[in-house]
Amino acid sequence: MTTPHAITTLAELEARYAEAGEASLAKEVDHLHPHYRAFVEAAPLCLLSTVGGEYAECSPRGDAPGFVQVLDERTLLLPDRRGNNRIDSLRNIVADPRVGLLFLIPGVNETIRVAGTALVSVDPALIARCVIDGKAPATVLVISIQSVFFQCARALVRSKLWDPATQVARNSLPSNGTILADLSRHAIDGAAYDQTQPERLKQTLY
Structure with missing residues (x-):
């Protein structure tokens, strides 16, 4: 696979930037x-x-x-x-x-x-x-x-990492159980994984 726009030498790279x-x-x-x-x-x-x-x-x-x-x-x-x-x-x-x-x-x-x-x-x-x-x-x-x-x-x-206004609601993204169920082709019970996760996390921090 050719990558015609890839930089492959330090000289090419340094030419794109000012000196530190x-x-x-x-x-x-x-x-x-x-x-x-x-x-x-x-x-x-x-x-x-x-x-x-x-x-x-x-x-x-x-x-x-x-x-x-x-x-x-x-x-x-x-x-x-x-x-x-x-x-x-x-x-x-x-x-x-x-x-x-x-x-x-x-x-x-x-x-x-x-x-x-x-x-x-x-x-x-x-x-x-x-x-x-x-x-x-x-x-x-x-x-x-x-x-x-x-x-x-x-x-x-x-x-804006520390800005409270930019925080993302966790439920707006796939849950861990959903990911595991799909990737394991449902060999892992995703719903059960999500249900037990809070207590599991609490018990296994240390």
């Missing part, structure tokens, strides 16, 4: 500066990107602010809370340790980008740091920082 400004370059450091640490510790949500096999992936990770712990200025600790047990991100990290994280704070339009490498750890001392309600994560990610900088507000301002 001084501020865009000055904001990047190779460690968690105290200013950036404040953002990380205030964030209840981060997006974790990993590389594996034929493609890259991204998954949300969230908990109370500070759930991503700062071990030192070059190391973060991210607990792997209960999920669907697909462990896609963890499989990827075992095969290729490169990761990226994007930290989001409700009401704040700037985000923090972290790039580095990660390992999947079962160190009892690290796991003990992440226990909530007596429940420990199966593993924790130990993330070695290589780059940190803030992403300007344009994307979140354009998206």
Whole structure:
């Protein structure tokens, strides 16, 4: 398949854009500066990107602010809370340790980008740091920082992400049960899945 309009060289790509400004370059450091640490510790949500096999992936990770712990200025600790047990991100990290994280704070339009490498750890001392309600994560990610900088507000301002007026009613989209019933050709009872989901979610957060 030919793609006549695809950019295939760095020279072609760079010709389409102006040079990065001084501020865009000055904001990047190779460690968690105290200013950036404040953002990380205030964030209840981060997006974790990993590389594996034929493609890259991204998954949300969230908990109370500070759930991503700062071990030192070059190391973060991210607990792997209960999920669907697909462990896609963890499989990827075992095969290729490169990761990226994007930290989001409700009401704040700037985000923090972290790039580095990660390992999947079962160190009892690290796991003990992440226990909530007596429940420990199966593993924790130990993330070695290589780059940190803030992403300007344009994307979140354009998206109006934090504007209550733009919130979408969940029932305006297909339910999880509807999706599962259709994709499984009704081997999964979608109505039953939707009915039990609220309690299931409540019981399996940790």
